[in-house]
Amino acid sequence: MSKSKAKGKTKTKRKSRKKKFERVDGRKADELRPVKIETGVIPNADGSAYIEMGRNKIIAGVYGPREMHPKRLSKPHRGVLRVRYHMAPFSVDPRRSPAPSRRDTEIGMVMTDALEPALFLERYPRSVIDVYVEIIQADGGTRCASVNAAAVALVDAGIPMKDLVASCAAGKMEDHIVLDLGDYEDKKGQADVPVAYMPKLEEVTLLQMDGILTTDETVEAVELAIEGCKQVYEVQREALKKKYGMDEEDAAEDAEETEELGEEPAESEEEDK
């Protein structure tokens, strides 16, 4: 068995080509697309965020914690996080039906699992936190960009969190492991590995993959994606600082007592348990 294993690995050996590798948009292999995040974009929502990640344009809104409808879905001992991922008909080419697809349902599920580890749902019995994500324009990696916007929107809604959740994909394109696949690389690439990560707790909360990678490449891609998540995390923090008016000095003073955004007290509470 071990012999055939070795044979399989040589078959997909990487970087055999001498030709210089260039990405379609001229980025370096470990370079993110430009990321821009803005908070408080939907006045009616309890919290909201808008993200541009490359040409992705996505809005996330948070309502809750609030009473659960329908009631039978509520839980007596804890709150429920519900994430709806939805693409606008004009967000892709050709036009797509506005009816929810199986893909949307699955992405809603994995996003719920990505965000829930950062929340204290046991504090909200019988309640629901609704996260609505609308893809205005899609450009590859929408689920990652959506997680980024949703996490910031949850903070904007004043919901205590153990950590932010940052997300980014890595993948394989022309035999190279690259960060943050765009639309073209997503379709033509050999593999796509979306990851969401809680930078302080150092835990991966979303992990999917499709394509063909050796086990070593899979680990390499996950580790590269985590590096991307850490960069996104900084952009998320900047966006929140901008809205909540913490300049460097204030923040430094503040940090001595409690950390900003209510993350730190929440985290220490977790440790107490």
Added chain:
Amino acid sequence: MSNNIVSRLKRKKIEEVLEAGTRMDGRGLNDFREIEVRTNFLEKSEGSAEVRMGKTHVIVGVKAGLGTPFDDTPDEGVLMCNAEYTPVAHQTWEPGPPPHGAIELARVVDRGLRSAEILNMEDLGLVSGEKVYIVFVDLYVLNWDGNLIDACGLGALAALKGAEIPVFKVSKKNEVSETDKTQKLELRCEPIPITIYKIGKHFILDATADEEEVADGRLTVTLDENNNVTTLQKAGPVGFTVDEIKKCINIAEEKAAEIRSQSVASE
């Protein structure tokens, strides 16, 4: 994880037993239940497989026919997976639209097959932009006792492996007509999904319904016979550290090889 009193007690007991290095049914942490695979036992489907893993029982049917290709791949055939949670399979399952679990099951098995490029889709094209083969893989759960992704993934592979699809003739005028011949589907690889369940700090394979109910999360790793990873799917409201992910991939690598030699090769 449901948190009513019964499942909390269940969780406590299951964790206690895991702590001692064993399972409620006496298995080791990385042991599967006995796997039985039976193929081509149905006459009217192009391919079929029945998989039993302990009390988990699934049937996979393959049907092939003519259809129109997707706009962005006019020369390629279509492979489609669908999963059905039948109400006979468990007391809490009801008739109606597919629950989220069924949608995820179908999509994870589907991705395991398609991203591994199990079929050469261009071979399944007939008339560019108009007529192609569509191969449906329907996953039918008859009794649920956990670990459906692995059971259905194994069943889908076995059913496709034994499938014989009707041959269609294309005339010079691009007219497609039936023939009375059939041909085997040519599989390019053999992907098998292995799902690792996380309960506290323990990792187990082939979880039963009870174990699945109290588990914190799971990670499915699909591997082909060259140990290339073709699908990952993490689920459950819990995080995995990078070391845990590496550990899961290693466990899956070992187990996929073992199961492949046991159940797929023996047919």
